[in-house]
Amino acid sequence: MAVKSYEDKTHYYGKLWIWIAAAVFLLVPVSVCVYYNAWPPFVSVFKGLLGVAPIFWTVGAIEVITFTPMLGTGGTYLAFVTGNLTNLKVPCAINAMEINDVKVSTEEGEVVSTIAVATSSIVTTLIIAAGVILLGTLTPILNSPALKLAFDNILPALFGALGVVYISKNWKLAIAPVLFMAALFMAVPSLSGSVGVLVPVGAIISISVARLLYKKNII
Amino acid sequence: MNFNPNSTFLFLIAIIIIIFILAQSLFFLVRAYRRGKEIGMDAKKLRNTITSSAIFTIAPAVSILLGVLTLSKFLGLPLPWIRLSVIGAITYELPAATSAASALGAPVSETITDPAVYSAIAWVMTLGILPSTILVPILIRRIQGGLISVRNKDSKWGELLINAMFLGMISAFMGMVFSSIRKGLAGWIPVFVMLFSAFLMAVCGVLIKVFKVKWLQDYALPICMLGAMAFAAVITPVIG
Numbered sequence: 001m002a003v004k005s006y007e008d009k010t011h012y013y014g015k016l017w018i019w020i021a022a023a024v025f026l027l028v029p030v031s032v033c034v035y036y037n038a039w040p041p042f043v044s045v046f047k048g049l050l051g052v053a054p055i056f057w058t059v060g061a062i063e064v065i066t067f068t069p070m071l072g073t074g075g076t077y078l079a080f081v082t083g084n085l086t087n088l089k090v091p092c093a094i095n096a097m098e099i100n101d102v103k104v105s106t107e108e109g110e111v112v113s114t115i116a117v118a119t120s121s122i123v124t125t126l127i128i129a130a131g132v133i134l135l136g137t138l139t140p141i142l143n144s145p146a147l148k149l150a151f152d153n154i155l156p157a158l159f160g161a162l163g164v165v166y167i168s169k170n171w172k173l174a175i176a177p178v179l180f181m182a183a184l185f186m187a188v189p190s191l192s193g194s195v196g197v198l199v200p201v202g203a204i205i206s207i208s209v210a211r212l213l214y215k216k217n218i219i
Numbered sequence: 220m221n222f223n224p225n226s227t228f229l230f231l232i233a234i235i236i237i238i239f240i241l242a243q244s245l246f247f248l249v250r251a252y253r254r255g256k257e258i259g260m261d262a263k264k265l266r267n268t269i270t271s272s273a274i275f276t277i278a279p280a281v282s283i284l285l286g287v288l289t290l291s292k293f294l295g296l297p298l299p300w301i302r303l304s305v306i307g308a309i310t311y312e313l314p315a316a317t318s319a320a321s322a323l324g325a326p327v328s329e330t331i332t333d334p335a336v337y338s339a340i341a342w343v344m345t346l347g348i349l350p351s352t353i354l355v356p357i358l359i360r361r362i363q364g365g366l367i368s369v370r371n372k373d374s375k376w377g378e379l380l381i382n383a384m385f386l387g388m389i390s391a392f393m394g395m396v397f398s399s400i401r402k403g404l405a406g407w408i409p410v411f412v413m414l415f416s417a418f419l420m421a422v423c424g425v426l427i428k429v430f431k432v433k434w435l436q437d438y439a440l441p442i443c444m445l446g447a448m449a450f451a452a453v454i455t456p457v458i459g
Binding site for chain 1: 222228229232235236237239240241243244245246247248250251252254255258260264265267268269271272273275276277278279280281282283284285287288296298300301303304305306307308310311314315317318319320321322323333334335336337338339340341342343345346347348349350351352353354355356358359360362363366370375376377378379380381382383384385386387388389390391392393394395396397398399400401408409410412413414415416417419420421424436437439440443444445446447448449451452455456
C-alpha cells in the first residue's frame with residue numbers, strides 16, 4: 001500500500017474535520033428548534049437569508065480562492081472553520097512566515113502557517129471564553145471610553161504596520177492598488193461597510209500590475 | 220416553553236462547539252509542530268512562532284470579544300459566543316442577525332424573547348456563512364493544482380502572484396482607512412493611526428536590521444499595533 005505524504009494526510013484530516021465542523025454548525029440551529037419546539041417559518045429564514053446570502057456567499061467563495069494560496073493546506077482547512085480571516089488569521093500566518101523567512105509554497109512555510117493559524121485560533125477561543133466567564137468583571141473595562149477609542153482603530157493599527165513591511169518590499173506592485181483603493185473609498189465612503197468585496201478587486205488590480213511589470217522586466 | 224437566550228441549554232451547546240474548535244486547532248498545531256521537527260526545523264523557532272502568534276492574536280481577539288458583547292445585548296451570550304468563535308466575523312454576524320430579525324418584524328434593540336425569532340436568526344447566521352466552509356474541501360485541490368502549474372511554468376511569477384494577492388488585501392484595508400476623511404480633521408484619525416503604526420514598524424525595522432535587536436523580530440507587529448491603538452486613544456480626545 002502506498003504511503004501517504006504529509007500533504008496528502010493534511011488534506012485527508014482537513015476534509016474530515018471540516019465536514020464534521022459543517023455538520024456541528026448546522027446542529028446548532030437544529031438543536032435550538034428541537035429543544036424549544038420552535039421551527040421558524042421557511043419564508044422568514046429565506047427572507048433573512050436574501051438580505052445577506054447574495055453578498056456573503058459571493059465574498060465567501062472569493063475568500064476561499066484568495067486566501068487558500070496565502071495560508072497553505074493546513075492553515076486553510078483550519079482558518080475556514082475558525083473564521084476572522086482578514087482581521088486575524090491571514091495577517092498572523094503571513095507575519096509568522098515573514099519572521100521565519102519561509103514561503104508558503106515550501107513545507108517549512110506550510111508548517112509555520114499551520115502553527116500560526118492554530119495558535120491564533122486557540123488563543124482567540126480562550127480569550128472569548130474567558131471574556132464570557134468574567135463578563136461581570138470585564139464589562140466596565142471593555143466599555144471604557146479609552147479602550148473603545150483604541151479598538152475602533154484596530155484595523156488601521158494592524159494594516160499600517162503590516163502594510164509598510166510589504167509595500168516597502170514590493171512598492172512597484174503596491175502603488176496602483178493602494179492609490180486606487182484610497183481614491184475609491186474617498187469617493188464612496190459608504191463602501192467601508194463592504195470592504196470584503198473589494199479585497200478581490202484589489203487583488204485583481206495588483207495581479208494585473210504585477211503581470212504587466214513582470215512582462216516588461218521592471219520587477 | 221419559556222425562552223431565555225442565556226439558558227443553560229444554549230450555554231451547553233456553546234461549550235460543545237468551543238471544545239470542538241479547541242480540539243481541531245490543537246490537532247493541527249501538534250501535527251504541524253511534529254512535522255516541523257521531522258523535517259529538521261529548529262524547535263526554538265517553532266516555539267517562537269507559537270509565542271509570537273499568540274501575542275499577536277491578543278488585541279484582535281479582544282476586539283472580537285467586544286463584538287460578542289455588542290451582539291449579546293440582542294441575542295444573549297451563547298449564540299454570539301458560538302458564531303464569533305467559529306467561521307464568521309462581527310461584520311457578517313450583525314447584518315445577518317439584523318436581516319433575519321427584520322424579516323420577522325422583531326426589534327434589534329431588545330433582547331429576544333421569542334424562540335421562533337431566535338431560531339430563525341440562528342439559521343440565517345449559520346446558512347449565510349456555511350458556503351465558505353464547505354467550499355474549501357471542494358475547491359482546495361483545484362486552487363492548489365492551478366498554483367502548482369503556474370509555479371512549474373514560471374516559479375518567479377508564482378511567487379509574485381501570491382505577493383500580489385496579499386497586497387490586494389492590504390490595499391483594500393488601507394484604502395478603507397481613508398473613507399472618513401471627508402468628515403474633517405476627526406475623520407483623519409484612522410489615517411494618522413495607520414501612519415503612526417507604519418512609523419513604529421519602520422523604527423522596529425531599524426532596530427532589528429541596524430542595531431541587531433533580534434528578539435524584536437517576533438514581536439514587532441503586536442508592539443506596533445498596540446502602540447498605534449494607544450496613540451488613537453490619546454489623539455482622539457485632542458482632535459475629535
